Amino acid sequence: MAILAQTPPMGFNTWNTFGANINEQMMLEITDMIVEQGYRDAGYEYVVIDDCWSLRERDEDGNLVPDPEKFPHGMKYVADYVHSKGLKFGMYSCAGTRTCAGFPGSFDHEYQDARLFASWGVDFLKYDYCYFPANGDCKNRYLTMAQALRASGRDILFSACNWGWHEPWNWMRSIGAHMYRSTGDIWDNFPSTSGIMKSQMDKFNANAAGCFNDMDMLTVGMNGQGNVGDPNCNTYTEYETQFAYWCFCGAPLMMGADIRKVGEEYRTLLQHKGLIALDQDAECRPALMLKEWNGCNTFVRHLADGEFAIGVFNFHENDQYAVVMFSDLGVPVGSGVKLALTDVMTGEQLAPRRDDLMAEVKGHHFRIWRAKFVD
Numbered sequence: 480m481a482i483l484a485q486t487p488p489m490g491f492n493t494w495n496t497f498g499a500n501i502n503e504q505m506m507l508e509i510t511d512m513i514v515e516q517g518y519r520d521a522g523y524e525y526v527v528i529d530d531c532w533s534l535r536e537r538d539e540d541g542n543l544v545p546d547p548e549k550f551p552h553g554m555k556y557v558a559d560y561v562h563s564k565g566l567k568f569g570m571y572s573c574a575g576t577r578t579c580a581g582f583p584g585s586f587d588h589e590y591q592d593a594r595l596f597a598s599w600g601v602d603f604l605k606y607d608y609c610y611f612p613a614n615g616d617c618k619n620r621y622l623t624m625a626q627a628l629r630a631s632g633r634d635i636l637f638s639a640c641n642w643g644w645h646e647p648w649n650w651m652r653s654i655g656a657h658m659y660r661s662t663g664d665i666w667d668n669f670p671s672t673s674g675i676m677k678s679q680m681d682k683f684n685a686n687a688a689g690c691f692n693d694m695d696m697l698t699v700g701m702n703g704q705g706n707v708g709d710p711n712c713n714t715y716t717e718y719e720t721q722f723a724y725w726c727f728c729g730a731p732l733m734m735g736a737d738i739r740k741v742g743e744e745y746r747t748l749l750q751h752k753g754l755i756a757l758d759q760d761a762e763c764r765p766a767l768m769l770k771e772w773n774g775c776n777t778f779v780r781h782l783a784d785g786e787f788a789i790g791v792f793n794f795h796e797n798d799q800y801a802v803v804m805f806s807d808l809g810v811p812v813g814s815g816v817k818l819a820l821t822d823v824m825t826g827e828q829l830a831p832r833r834d835d836l837m838a839e840v841k842g843h844h845f846r847i848w849r850a851k852f853v854d
């Protein structure tokens with residue numbers, strides 16, 4: 480069997496834009512777009528159907544049944560199409576007796592459902608936490624599905640979603656999840672996005688190859704439209720910040736906008752090579768928050784090949800001047816070394832320097848540099 484999730488999983492999920500309005504045709508179109516618009520080449524791999532794909536009841540054998548109006552050829556047909564484009568196919572179920580939208584959940588059906596998903600060619604399972612019985616044992620039930628997937632005979636990435644309840648960063652890796660939702664649902668506005676960002680600053684230590692902290696699907700490019708859309712949606716600047724933070728932290732990148740319709744600037748952002756390189760860095764180390772000053776948080780993150788990234792995120796709506804003192808990064812002035820810095824967004828290379836760096840950070844925006852040592 481393959482080792483899954485060696486770097487943060489990347490893909491598309493239906494929930495943020497489409498909610499219950501999903502069907503075969505749009506899944507095929509999204510799949511085509513991922514290839515034709517360059518997302519596959521940028522690293523996006525999993526095409527995931529979220530809640531609301533099944534009928535309200537299981538069949539007489541206890542099997543889940545795809546809604547024939549939404550998916551007239553069944554799920555294997557969609558999976559085969561996704562696979563024919565060199566991509567992987569994801570589906571959704573729930574650890575409770577019902578999904579969050581009230582469709583049948585997998586409680587007490589874990590092995591049966593895992594086998595059914597495997598028979599359809601599913602490569603990824605998002606597993607939610609609604610309608611979980613009060614006398615149920617949460618960890619044991621996530622472990623049971625992790626084992627059921629492993630026993631299914633197919634490599635299926637386990638995307639466990641329990642909204643950060645019961646401190647999942649302490650046990651989701653051990654029970655066999657490949658990513659775990661660490662927060663409640665994202666909405667397409669800056670208070671929601673920045674709330675998620677702040678809530679996870681000190682919880683990234685468990686982020687490493689094989690299992691990643693999932694801060695929820697991206698809203699980049701939704702522009703107020705869709706299921707989690709908001710008329711007071713993020714601005715382009717704020718979308719950039721969302722994408723950059725997810726990448727800086729090495730979080731899974733699951734697109735939530737209707738990529739058949741997003742503007743060119745969002746496609747470019749979602750495929751930003753420098754940011755995606757941070758997200759997918761081979762060393763998979765977590766980011767470390769160094770300090771908070773005037774609404775700006777400074778982070779450092781070790782990267783492969785001895786480089787590291789410095790990030791300053793401004794949660795304040797006003798522009799700020801941020802000072803990054805190299806001693807905070809573990810590089811005091813007496814070290815005798817200098818840092819060569821490259822701005823990840825502009826590509827600007829700064830002359831090697833010691834001591835500190837002062838930079839303007841726009842309101843609700845960020846600066847990220849890649850750093851390396853020079854004599």
Ligand code: GLA
Nearest residue numbers: 494529530579580607640664
């Ligand atoms: C929960 C999850 C969401 C989405 C919905 C579907 O709210 O957190 O990501 O899957 O359920 O009903």
